[in-house]
Amino acid sequence: MSEASRAPAGVDIILEGHSLSKRFGGRGGFFESSPVVHAVNDVSLAIRKGETFAIVGESGCGKSTLGRLLLRLLEPSEGEILYQGQDITRLGAKEMRRLRRDLQIIFQDPFASLNPRMTVGAIIAEPIRLHGLARGREVNARVAELLRTVGLRPEYADRYPHEFSGGQRQRIGIARALAGEPKLIIGDEPVSALDVSIQAQVINLLEDLKGRFGLTLVIVAHDLAVIRHMSDRVAVMYLGEIVELSDVDPLYEKPLHPYTQALLQAIPSPVPQGRTERQLLQGDVPNPTALPSGCRFHTRCPHARPRCSEEHPPLEPVGEGRSVACHFWREIQAAAEHPGDPPLASATLDMRLELYRTYQTRKAEQAAPHHNPTGGQP
Amino acid sequence: MSVQAEAIAPRRKLGRAASKFMANRSAVLGGVLVVIFVLLAIGAPLFATHDPFQTSFTAIRKAPSAEFWLGTDELGRDIYSRMLFGSRASLMAGVISVAIAVLVGVPFGLLAGFYGGWIDAAVSRVTEALLAIPFLILAIALAAFLGPSLTNAMIAIGLSATPIFIRLTRGQALSVKTEDYVEGARAIGLPNVLIMTRYIFPNVLPPIVVQATITIATAIIAEASLSFLGLGQQPPNPSWGSMLNTAKNFMTQAPWMSVFPGGAIFLVVLGFNLLGDGLRDALDPRDH
Ligand SMILES: Nc1ncnc2c1ncn2[C@@H]1O[C@H](COP(=O)(O)OP(=O)(O)O)[C@@H](O)[C@H]1O
Ligand code: SF4
Numbered sequence: 001m002s003e004a005s006r007a008p009a010g011v012d013i014i015l016e017g018h019s020l021s022k023r024f025g026g027r028g029g030f031f032e033s034s035p036v037v038h039a040v041n042d043v044s045l046a047i048r049k050g051e052t053f054a055i056v057g058e059s060g061c062g063k064s065t066l067g068r069l070l071l072r073l074l075e076p077s078e079g080e081i082l083y084q085g086q087d088i089t090r091l092g093a094k095e096m097r098r099l100r101r102d103l104q105i106i107f108q109d110p111f112a113s114l115n116p117r118m119t120v121g122a123i124i125a126e127p128i129r130l131h132g133l134a135r136g137r138e139v140n141a142r143v144a145e146l147l148r149t150v151g152l153r154p155e156y157a158d159r160y161p162h163e164f165s166g167g168q169r170q171r172i173g174i175a176r177a178l179a180g181e182p183k184l185i186i187g188d189e190p191v192s193a194l195d196v197s198i199q200a201q202v203i204n205l206l207e208d209l210k211g212r213f214g215l216t217l218v219i220v221a222h223d224l225a226v227i228r229h230m231s232d233r234v235a236v237m238y239l240g241e242i243v244e245l246s247d248v249d250p251l252y253e254k255p256l257h258p259y260t261q262a263l264l265q266a267i268p269s270p271v272p273q274g275r276t277e278r279q280l281l282q283g284d285v286p287n288p289t290a291l292p293s294g295c296r297f298h299t300r301c302p303h304a305r306p307r308c309s310e311e312h313p314p315l316e317p318v319g320e321g322r323s324v325a326c327h328f329w330r331e332i333q334a335a336a337e338h339p340g341d342p343p344l345a346s347a348t349l350d351m352r353l354e355l356y357r358t359y360q361t362r363k364a365e366q367a368a369p370h371h372n373p374t375g376g377q378p
Numbered sequence: 379m380s381v382q383a384e385a386i387a388p389r390r391k392l393g394r395a396a397s398k399f400m401a402n403r404s405a406v407l408g409g410v411l412v413v414i415f416v417l418l419a420i421g422a423p424l425f426a427t428h429d430p431f432q433t434s435f436t437a438i439r440k441a442p443s444a445e446f447w448l449g450t451d452e453l454g455r456d457i458y459s460r461m462l463f464g465s466r467a468s469l470m471a472g473v474i475s476v477a478i479a480v481l482v483g484v485p486f487g488l489l490a491g492f493y494g495g496w497i498d499a500a501v502s503r504v505t506e507a508l509l510a511i512p513f514l515i516l517a518i519a520l521a522a523f524l525g526p527s528l529t530n531a532m533i534a535i536g537l538s539a540t541p542i543f544i545r546l547t548r549g550q551a552l553s554v555k556t557e558d559y560v561e562g563a564r565a566i567g568l569p570n571v572l573i574m575t576r577y578i579f580p581n582v583l584p585p586i587v588v589q590a591t592i593t594i595a596t597a598i599i600a601e602a603s604l605s606f607l608g609l610g611q612q613p614p615n616p617s618w619g620s621m622l623n624t625a626k627n628f629m630t631q632a633p634w635m636s637v638f639p640g641g642a643i644f645l646v647v648l649g650f651n652l653l654g655d656g657l658r659d660a661l662d663p664r665d666h
């Protein structure tokens with residue numbers, strides 16, 4: 001276990017990963033053997049009870065795989081998963097099923113994550129019945145209550161998923177995730193398939209629910225805008241590794257890792273006209289079947305030096321609960337502090353963040369006593 | 379707000395499939411043909427003009443007439459009435475043998491597709507081996523092994539059609555099990571048996587229904603073929619196949635003995651095929 005994942009004294013850890021690795025492929029059929037994909041490499045992290053922990057990185061860097069490893073929806077190639085201090089890596093199927101009540105997931109694609117042959121009511125009632133949380137009529141009452149909780153009408157219980165929009169389906173998925181009364185929910189890019197305007201609503205719903213039910217949230221995202229105002233801590237992933245781990249504010253104000261800096265500058269503008277061609281991240285993500293030597297970011301890093309391609313930088317604590325995996329972060333930081341250099345965060349980030357702020361203000365204004373809880377979703 | 383208004387509009391999936399089916403003329407024709415034959419089979423005693431077993435030496439091989447609408451056979455029995463009762467054997471052979479194939483094939487296909495590993499390897503090997511043998515040859519061999527009777531013919535046809543349903547179900551299950559909603563089922567802790575029955579099976583059902591409809595047509599032909607070889611319905615009980623079997627000796631003297639049962643087989647097979655194609659189009663999710 002690395003220093004980085006160790007929590008300050010007195011902080012309750014709910015879910016931990018120790019040196020988790022996941023490789024796909026390798027042993028193909030009888031005749032062919034597929035190349036090994038190194039999806040997650042030696043990742044350690046500790047999620048604190050009640051926090052919102054964000055995992056950020058470009059598509060394909062292993063965020064979903066890491067999320068599934070943490071829930072044991074995938075078996076790790078190496079490493080352990082601890083839930084409330086208990087090693088669950090080798091827990092039997094039956095015990096694991098009981099535990100699944102506590103650990104839930106919301107999927108990225110709301111059009112693929114609901115069984116098209118089940119009504120919304122049956123979808124939400126399933127975990128309630130499975131874990132024996134209610135019986136008979138009481139189940140329907142709970143389903144109605146859950147639908148209301150996520151901002152949908154209870155009458156929708158009789159309908160099928162295909163009758164709903166993406167945002168509504170994501171709310172149904174959230175209701176199902178809540179139905180088992182979980183302690184922790186992993187959102188695997190829960191809003192990336194939705195329109196920007198709806199993204200803010202679903203994110204705000206998740207935040208409300210977190211406060212209401214005392215949940216711990218792990219939010220996976222491929223850009224930094226979505227998670228800015230809702231996360232407590234952020235892990236930035238690149239090619240299956242955590243390259244920076246930090247509280248959210250310092251990360252946005254002073255990103256230490258060159259990759260984090262690039263991500264912050266790459267945030268797209270919410271309005272198409274505002275999208276400038278800022279190609280800070282040169283080239284494509286390298287193929288995870290053939291990982292670069294040394295620092296995995298060296299093929300794209302603007303600060304790369306010879307040492308970078310030879311020596312792998314470990315994720316090291318740098319004070320204030322932050323960790324970073326870069327040989328030269330100090331030098332890079334010192335250089336960036338010279339006046340005249342461009343600001344690290346882009347103007348487009350501010351524009352995106354403004355959207356959330358506006359929504360929240362409007363919501364606060366609307367919050368009258370008899371306010372319709374469905375709010376205004378499209 | 380707008381959320382309520384939006385979700386009211388779309389029609390139910392089934393309603394949409396039904397209206398798509400009704401708009402397809404050949405599908406409706408297929409459905410009508412099948413319904414007519416089923417009604418005739420059920421109402422055979424009502425519609426029959428003669429006793430299908432009553433022989434008459436004064437009316438041997440008579441051409442169609444006002445008395446014998448479709449003529450008589452080599453023993454003077456009324457072909458129209460025998461065909462009505464014979465439709466029961468043909469339809470039952472189609473439906474029951476396909477039911478056997480579905481009941482055996484679908485569970486094996488689900489297990490193989492869902493679990494993979496050695497279960498899949500074993501099931502797939504056997505399936506491939508059986509599929510290498512032509513369907514009718516396999517059915518004839520099995521029927522000959524079991525002994526000549528309508529029941530044995532249905533069992534033989536059903537077992538011969540089983541690999542078709544194993545392969546289809548396995549392939550569908552393989553693709554459905556990678557869907558997010560199946561992972562979602564595991565994520566709430568649903569046991570595998572329930573994942574298969576609630577998640578995999580309902581989502582692989584539409585192509586199975588289509589295949590079953592088309593296989594009924596194949597099974598009807600197979601029953602006729604087995605009866606033609608004396609391996610199906612046994613005399614004096616009529617089936618379209620066994621009627622053809624005797625008719626083959628009188629092709630030139632009494633062509634009506636073969637033309638009408640042959641035409642009936644053609645029509646009912648056409649009906650099931652059109653119905654199957656129509657169902658395939660109507661249930662196609664790509665247009666939804
Ligand atoms: N089941 C799988 N089989 C083979 N490769 C996989 C599988 N799942 C993910 N991968 C590969 O692992 C890498 C990480 O994928 P993923 O965790 O989905 O990334 P992200 O969620 O960050 O986009 C990708 O290269 C992807 O192609
Ligand atoms: S170690 Fe080198 S290549 Fe890697 S991020 Fe730091 S400067 Fe860039």
Ligand SMILES: [Mg+2]
Pocket residue numbers: 060063064065188189
């Ligand atoms: Mg992903």
